[in-house]
Amino acid sequence: MKKGVSENIVRVKGIPKLTEAQCENLKRLAERPDDEIDYSDIPEITDFSGFEVGKFYRPVKESVTVRLDADVVSWLKRGGKGYQTRLNAILRREMEKNRKAA
Numbered sequence: 209m210k211k212g213v214s215e216n217i218v219r220v221k222g223i224p225k226l227t228e229a230q231c232e233n234l235k236r237l238a239e240r241p242d243d244e245i246d247y248s249d250i251p252e253i254t255d256f257s258g259f260e261v262g263k264f265y266r267p268v269k270e271s272v273t274v275r276l277d278a279d280v281v282s283w284l285k286r287g288g289k290g291y292q293t294r295l296n297a298i299l300r301r302e303m304e305k306n307r308k309a310a
Contacts, residue, residue, distance in 0.1 A: 219225075226234070284291040
C-alpha cells in the first residue's frame with residue numbers, strides 16, 4: 209500500500225509549504241501507475257563517465273562515547289571549532305584505506 213503524499217514530503221528550510229492544490233496534484237500523480245509515465249522526451253543516459261558517486265551522500269550520524277588520550281584530544285581541539293568533524297574525517301580516511309586494501 210502506498211504512503212500518503214504528505215508522509216513523503218520532506219520540509220526544507222527556506223522553501224515555502226506546498227499549497228493545498230499542489231498537495232492534491234501530487235496525490236493524484238502518486239496514485240497513477242508507473243507504466244503511464246511518458247519518457248519519450250527524456251534522453252536515455254548511456255555514458256556515466258562524468259558521474260560522481262556519492263556526491264550527495266550524507267551518512268547518518270550516531271552519538272557515541274569514546275575515551276581518547278588527552279594529548280590526542282588537545283591536538284584535535286587546537287584546530288578550533290569542529291574537532292569532532294576532524295576526528296570523523298580522520299577515521300573515515302583510515303576506514304576507506306582499509307576497505308581498499310581488503
